[in-house]
Amino acid sequence: MAKRIDVSGLTAYYGAHRAIEDISMTVEPRSVTAFIGPSGCGKSTFLRTLNRMHEVTPGGRVEGKVLLDDEDLYGTGVDPVAVRRTIGMVFQRPNPFPTMSIFDNVAAGLRLNGSYKKSELNDVVEKSLKGANLWNEVKDRLNKPGSGLSGGQQQRLCIARAIAVEPQVLLMDEPCSALDPISTLAIEDLIGELKERFTIVIVTHNMQQAARVSDRTAFFNLSAVGQPGRLIEIDDTERIFSNPSVQATEDYISGRFG
Amino acid sequence: MSTAPLTDKRPSTLRGASLPKWSPWAIAAGSVALAVGIGLAAALDSKVQWGLIAALLFVFGTYGIAARVEGRRQAKDRVATSLVWVCFIVAVVPLASLIWETVKRGVKAFDLYFLSHSMGVVADNEPGGGIYHALLGTLEQVGIATLISVPIGVLTAIYLVEYGRGKLARAVTFFVDVMTGVPSIVAGLFILSFWILILDMGYSGFAGALALSILMMPVVVRSTEEMLKLVPNELREASLALGVPKWRTIIKVVLPTSIGGITTGVMLAVARITGETAPVLLLVWGTNFINNNPFSGPQASLPLYIYRQYSAGTEVAYDRAWAAALALIAFVMILNLAARGIARWKAPKTGR
Ligand SMILES: Nc1ncnc2c1ncn2[C@@H]1O[C@H](COP(=O)(O)OP(=O)(O)OP(=O)(O)O)[C@@H](O)[C@H]1O
Numbered sequence: 294m295a296k297r298i299d300v301s302g303l304t305a306y307y308g309a310h311r312a313i314e315d316i317s318m319t320v321e322p323r324s325v326t327a328f329i330g331p332s333g334c335g336k337s338t339f340l341r342t343l344n345r346m347h348e349v350t351p352g353g354r355v356e357g358k359v360l361l362d363d364e365d366l367y368g369t370g371v372d373p374v375a376v377r378r379t380i381g382m383v384f385q386r387p388n389p390f391p392t393m394s395i396f397d398n399v400a401a402g403l404r405l406n407g408s409y410k411k412s413e414l415n416d417v418v419e420k421s422l423k424g425a426n427l428w429n430e431v432k433d434r435l436n437k438p439g440s441g442l443s444g445g446q447q448q449r450l451c452i453a454r455a456i457a458v459e460p461q462v463l464l465m466d467e468p469c470s471a472l473d474p475i476s477t478l479a480i481e482d483l484i485g486e487l488k489e490r491f492t493i494v495i496v497t498h499n500m501q502q503a504a505r506v507s508d509r510t511a512f513f514n515l516s517a518v519g520q521p522g523r524l525i526e527i528d529d530t531e532r533i534f535s536n537p538s539v540q541a542t543e544d545y546i547s548g549r550f551g
Numbered sequence: 552m553s554t555a556p557l558t559d560k561r562p563s564t565l566r567g568a569s570l571p572k573w574s575p576w577a578i579a580a581g582s583v584a585l586a587v588g589i590g591l592a593a594a595l596d597s598k599v600q601w602g603l604i605a606a607l608l609f610v611f612g613t614y615g616i617a618a619r620v621e622g623r624r625q626a627k628d629r630v631a632t633s634l635v636w637v638c639f640i641v642a643v644v645p646l647a648s649l650i651w652e653t654v655k656r657g658v659k660a661f662d663l664y665f666l667s668h669s670m671g672v673v674a675d676n677e678p679g680g681g682i683y684h685a686l687l688g689t690l691e692q693v694g695i696a697t698l699i700s701v702p703i704g705v706l707t708a709i710y711l712v713e714y715g716r717g718k719l720a721r722a723v724t725f726f727v728d729v730m731t732g733v734p735s736i737v738a739g740l741f742i743l744s745f746w747i748l749i750l751d752m753g754y755s756g757f758a759g760a761l762a763l764s765i766l767m768m769p770v771v772v773r774s775t776e777e778m779l780k781l782v783p784n785e786l787r788e789a790s791l792a793l794g795v796p797k798w799r800t801i802i803k804v805v806l807p808t809s810i811g812g813i814t815t816g817v818m819l820a821v822a823r824i825t826g827e828t829a830p831v832l833l834l835v836w837g838t839n840f841i842n843n844n845p846f847s848g849p850q851a852s853l854p855l856y857i858y859r860q861y862s863a864g865t866e867v868a869y870d871r872a873w874a875a876a877l878a879l880i881a882f883v884m885i886l887n888l889a890a891r892g893i894a895r896w897k898a899p900k901t902g903r
Pocket residue numbers: 307310312330331332333334335336337338339350
């Protein structure tokens with residue numbers, strides 16, 4: 294199910310502002326790729342170009358190619374809605390739908406797409422909540438509102454919601470930045486399990502987290518404020534953290550940045 | 552006042568002298584008493600003047616006392632608070648007295664008979680009769696106006712918030728703003744010239760409803776727009792990222808999240824047009840008989856009924872006018888309560 298992503302020569306704009314420039318990389322299937330880099334270097338922007346969420350922002354524009362198993366996401370006739378069904382996303386801040394119960398939140402993707410069998414729905418919700426390590430905590434109150442959960446539970450609910458539609462790639466933008474260490478650990482464990490089935494890309498500011506969960510790590514940087522962000526290097530996580538090939542990477546990782 | 556403790560005698564810099572909790576009430580009572588005294592002494596016969604003097608005394612008194620005891624910063628704080636209270640009272644007094652007056656005069660003729668009978672066979676100077684025909688007319692006209700303007704208004708707001716970019720959106724916003732300022736008589740004249748004079752359709756409740764919907768639409772657009780803007784973008788993005796098309800995102804996520812506020816806005820718009828008299832006068836014409844059909848022939852309406860009874864000038868007609876006013880206020884009040892109920896019921900749920 295998991296698919297490979299090939300990015301080549303990708304540049305993204307916000308109106309006239311060029312946020313990232315000329316990024317090329319390969320994201321391997323069934324692996325975790327971590328994006329690290331200083332604030333404002335375009336990690337979120339790049340992540341959002343991978344499932345065509347970037348163009349949702351007014352003025353958002355993309356040049357270049359993103360191949361998902363040889364199919365260009367930005368090719369003519371490609372439906373962004375179909376792309377987003379294939380490539381799911383988890384956001385930095387947990388954002389369950391406030392009008393919906395826990396059950397409905399998880400079922401939202403299927404229900405709103407209108408493509409589901411009633412009999413399957415219960416199974417899918419249970420499977421997704423189990424997949425997100427949340428089932429035991431919420432199984433007795435599936436009909437209560439999702440916003441009544443703790444922050445960490447809400448984030449896992451959002452992960453359950455994202456995996457319920459069975460995407461092939463899962464993009465996560467700092468999924469643990471609002472969470473306590475224990476919830477963070479729960480989500481890191483979860484990422485380890487999910488990579489058996491999905492291709493996962495995660496943005497994080499936490500070096501240890503990148504080192505713990507990812508197989509490959511990409512380091513982004515920008516030469517000066519106002520300049521577009523660039524990919525400095527991408528390599529196996531072990532190499533990046535032990536023996537990176539670029540000096541800037543080592544400086545950033547060892548905290549000698551800026 | 553001169554015996555108040557001084558701040559610098561205190562050993563702690565974090566604690567200063569403070570007025571007791573009841574002091575605002577004491578100052579208020581004092582300024583009212585003083586104002587009554589001044590009013591009597593100067594033989595001012597307008598109670599409004601008494602009230603103004605009391606308000607001024609209250610604000611300045613608060614500042615003076617607080618500045619002596621607590622210091623200038625706290626005094627300013629208290630003045631701001633007391634100004635808010637004064638404004639609140641200034642706003643509430645006319646409202647309360649209006650309701651009081653209407654209830655007092657309205658109950659005389661207000662009963663079940665009044666609600667269930669028309670003026671068909673009752674002359675202006677005879678007792679009896681009722682508002683059934685007017686209530687019916689108001690319900691139908693307002694109902695039709697709501698049916699016309701809510702879908703158009705809500706869709707326009709959705710366009711402006713979710714899709715609108717560039718020239719067209721700016722033009723729509725501009726025209727909505729202009730429409731907000733259209734006086735009701737102008738809306739009435741517009742429909743009169745268009746519907747009755749050019750298309751030659753004749754007076755009817757429907758013609759009135761058309762004019763009312765012109766008045767209602769911009770209010771619905773504005774309030775719906777504000778409510779849609781309150782929906783966090785994260786929810787839209789969460790839905791889009793699940794592969795949900797934009798239109799479904801709007802229907803299934805954005806609208807349910809804001810439905811409480813939208814309903815409140817619609818109810819307020821309804822309340823606003825319910826009391827409109829001018830367009831109804833021009834277009835519905837008014838009648839003393841029951842006319843169920845809003846599409847043909849003159850109908851009555853509550854504001855029009857009040858106007859006619861009042862101009863009839865007899866004692867019983869006055870009573871009827873006040874009772875009808877009471878019915879109108881009650882109608883609007885019930886709508887508002889319903890709106891609050893719906894807003895609370897539909898509000899995004901929190902808690903476990
Ligand atoms: N909605 C937007 N409109 C205009 N410019 C934006 C927008 N979002 C981001 N940018 C700009 O794009 C650049 C990259 O931002 P981005 O959010 O991708 O950074 P980031 O690497 O994710 O930072 P952080 O680690 O702080 O989340 C920044 O210069 C930012 O100012």
